[in-house]
Amino acid sequence: MQKLGFERRGGVEGFLRALEEFHGYRAPGVVIGGFMVDLAVRQMRGHEMLDAVVETSKCLIDAVQLLTPCTAGNGWVRVIDSGRYALTLYDKVTFEGVRVWVDPKKLAGFPEIERWFFRRASKKDLPLEVLNPKIVAAGEGILSWRRVRVLTGAAGKRHAPEPRLCSDCGESFRAEGPERCPGCRGSYCEVVE
Amino acid sequence: MQKLGFERRGGVEGFLRALEEFHGYRAPGVVIGGFMVDLAVRQMRGHEMLDAVVETSKCLIDAVQLLTPCTAGNGWVRVIDSGRYALTLYDKVTFEGVRVWVDPKKLAGFPEIERWFFRRASKKDLPLEVLNPKIVAAGEGILSWRRVRVLTGAAGKRHAPEPRLCSDCGESFRAEGPERCPGCRGSYCEVVE
Numbered sequence: 001m002q003k004l005g006f007e008r009r010g011g012v013e014g015f016l017r018a019l020e021e022f023h024g025y026r027a028p029g030v031v032i033g034g035f036m037v038d039l040a041v042r043q044m045r046g047h048e049m050l051d052a053v054v055e056t057s058k059c060l061i062d063a064v065q066l067l068t069p070c071t072a073g074n075g076w077v078r079v080i081d082s083g084r085y086a087l088t089l090y091d092k093v094t095f096e097g098v099r100v101w102v103d104p105k106k107l108a109g110f111p112e113i114e115r116w117f118f119r120r121a122s123k124k125d126l127p128l129e130v131l132n133p134k135i136v137a138a139g140e141g142i143l144s145w146r147r148v149r150v151l152t153g154a155a156g157k158r159h160a161p162e163p164r165l166c167s168d169c170g171e172s173f174r175a176e177g178p179e180r181c182p183g184c185r186g187s188y189c190e191v192v193e
Numbered sequence: 194m195q196k197l198g199f200e201r202r203g204g205v206e207g208f209l210r211a212l213e214e215f216h217g218y219r220a221p222g223v224v225i226g227g228f229m230v231d232l233a234v235r236q237m238r239g240h241e242m243l244d245a246v247v248e249t250s251k252c253l254i255d256a257v258q259l260l261t262p263c264t265a266g267n268g269w270v271r272v273i274d275s276g277r278y279a280l281t282l283y284d285k286v287t288f289e290g291v292r293v294w295v296d297p298k299k300l301a302g303f304p305e306i307e308r309w310f311f312r313r314a315s316k317k318d319l320p321l322e323v324l325n326p327k328i329v330a331a332g333e334g335i336l337s338w339r340r341v342r343v344l345t346g347a348a349g350k351r352h353a354p355e356p357r358l359c360s361d362c363g364e365s366f367r368a369e370g371p372e373r374c375p376g377c378r379g380s381y382c383e384v385v386e
Contacts, residue, residue, distance in 0.1 A: 083368030
């Protein structure tokens with residue numbers, strides 16, 4: 001049996017240490033993300049093959065990468081950006097899943113977390129040593145969840161076309177379209193001579 | 194001094210073990226990626242703050258996540274998909290960097306790797322136990338690299354707008370545009386009643 005959720009890191013403390021090592025510091029968003037993943041895997045118990053979606057490109061994906069076998073590189077977790085702090089864990093085969101989100105209504109009971117979440121507190125005003133224990137104490141108290149079905153169109157893996165050589169740079173690439181790779185049609189960098 | 198490249202995992206063998214634990218198996222693309230990252234960090238020695246770009250959404254990002262402090266969640270590594278098997282490590286401040294890629298011309302000297310790379314070999318025909326030692330033996334022999342300057346426009350971090358509540362789902366979201374979050378305008382999942 002694969003270990004999922006906090007159990008995968010030997011508990012919450014082990015998760016926080018792994019987070020610091022992997023992500024660089026104990027980012028509050030990923031701490032919350034740990035509780036989101038832990039709730040989701042518990043609700044998905046019995047499903048062996050899980051995929052994940054995170055709805056923001058910030059932070060949350062690292063909680064999934066630390067507490068499940070899903071990584072950005074193996075493609076089992078993907079970002080589908082809705083700007084919401086939410087994630088879904090779902091069965092690869094049946095597409096049945098659980099969506100978990102930070103519930104603004106529940107934040108009202110946790111004023112420090114609420115101020116941080118809505119960016120009303122500076123880092124000086126609310127340092128990590130104060131904020132993170134509040135998040136751990138709140139645990140799942142700030143979360144809501146629902147059962148969902150992932151739409152197969154949205155979840156369908158795109159299969160990249162076969163590799164071929166770019167008529168311009170000569171590198172191998174995999175993309176639809178012309179014989180010139182997307183990088184040669186506009187790149188993020190220029191060569192330094 | 195932070196440890197980067199294979200040194201971060203105690204050598205190539207340590208990297209392969211970490212890869213298996215994190216990614217799920219010793220994916221040949223990530224094994225190659227390890228040598229790409231190791232070459233890049235050596236060329237960027239002396240630069241303390243590094244960001245990374247990977248040019249494919251498949252595999253390669255996990256080599257960066259395992260051998261540098263850059264993770265998908267902390268935003269120090271991003272996918273800018275050109276379909277090419279290439280990555281760039283660059284200085285966060287000066288934008289000077291090194292781009293490394295798998296060089297099709299050099300693959301000719303390594304027929305098994307070439308067959309796998311161009312998808313001419315089945316997994317049965319060329320199992321991991323045969324392919325991966327060939328990749329490790331080839332090492333940087335299949336790679337090329339150049340100094341590059343990352344264009345600040347492409348590399349500029351997008352700052353998400355302040356959080357606000359969606360007029361529809363009531364969740365907090367961060368995105369430009371109307372009062373209705375992108376998830377409510379079209380989601381990847383539906384609620385199961």
